[in-house]
Amino acid sequence: MNESKQYSSIRLSDWIVEHNKEDELKELFLNVDVALKYIHEHGYCIETFYPSMIEVLNGSPKQIQFKKLMELPKDLIQKKKFVQEDIFNSSFIQIGIYSNSLSSLKPEFLKSNFDSFSQFIPTDMIPYYRGVVQRGASIYLCDYLAEKKKRDVEQLGDEMSSSEKGGNSLVKSNGHNIYIEPVTNNRINDQIYKQINDYKDSAFIRIMVVPTIVLLSVLFLTLIVFVLSCFH
DSSP states (O other), X not given: OOOOSOOOEEEHHHHHHHOOSHHHHHHHHHHHHHHHHHHHHTTEEEXXXXXXXXXXXXXXXXXXXXXXXXXXXXXXXXXXXXXXHHHHHHHXXXXXXXXXXXXXXXXXXXXXXXXXXXXXXXXGGHHHHHHHHHHOOOOOHHHHHHHHHHHHHHHHHHHHHHTSTTOOOHHHHHTSOOOOOOOOOHHHHHHXXXXXXXXXXXXXXXXXXXXXXXXHHHHHHHHHHHHHHHTO
């Protein structure tokens, strides 16, 4: 699927040449993941998953465009499999970029030798990548980071409360569980992937309009038959 709207763009493989600091890569990969989740939630997946087919638009790492999309299967088992493959492929590319080995890296080699690559990955991200690569976890990076932040805040609350005699944790004293909302770029992705929404809107219109036309046609023909029968 190609997008009709024109943007200033650069391939992800070119972007990382000049934006390869750890914090820059973490921001980029987070937004790649956010775009991936958005695409999945709108019934699509990635047809071609490679850095040369992913673009950064308008010089902003928040604006990520996957160039080749296809519809997710209707079958739930197949759908889950395609989503899992996309999440793995995304992590595979990210680890390959962190370790500067993407051009020669193979999935099976990464799975068998993950520990050798973990030294190149930001420490706080190692559990996430290990889960995806070696255990086949189907969790988005943005969801993982939101959950991690929630646990960090809860732990901080417990540590603060334990230092006070007879105190309760911040979470318990408030009577609420802490909720950290995952990062989303829905407004941006609505524009970048506008064609997805336009397609679904047109499909919905077809589903509603066609049966209505058929029904009206049947009623019209029935009326004609009734009128003609009155003259016999």
